[in-house]
Amino acid sequence: MEAMIPADIGIPSARTLFVIYNDEDLRLDLHLLEERRELALIRENSYKCQLQKYYDSKVKICKFHVGDFVFRNNEALGQEHSRKLAPTWEEPYRVKEVLGKGAYKFEKLYGIEIPRTLNTSQLKKCYI
Known part of the structure; x- marks a missing residue:
């Protein structure tokens, strides 16, 4: 105007x-x-x-059950950047508890519980 x-x-x-x-x-x-x-x-x-x-x-749905073995992505912890030839996936873990919506609690193969939870996107199935 x-x-x-x-x-x-x-x-x-x-x-x-x-x-x-x-x-x-x-x-x-x-x-x-x-x-x-x-x-x-x-x-x-x-x-x-x-x-x-x-x-x-x-989206591919990837669900794990109690007792399944999985590898954890090394970058999931958010620590220092790994070297060029360092492994991408860390040792196998056993699923201890399913918390829902893709979150899981883990333990090492010899029974020590991992204090943190991880999401499905940071995991890969391990066939032992």
Whole structure:
């Protein structure tokens, strides 16, 4: 909108009529603003559901049971970066407890419990 001096407002002209109609259109747009936001939110949720469905169709489900043997990724601990030729996977562990949603508690083969839990993404099945 353009700024107008008070003298221009009192005189009917095309410019002042445009401003009056423009004000009415702006008020109408303000009333419709909430509806537009709701429609945008519905579209956004629909898009997120489509993305999740596509992603879930590509994911391989890997579940371990109590007593299964697994290797742990060395980078899972987040310690120092390993050397170039260092092994990627660490010794086999036995699954001690399934905590749900891909989290597991472990113990070493000779019975010492590992204090931390790890996720499925940091594990690989070991066939002993």
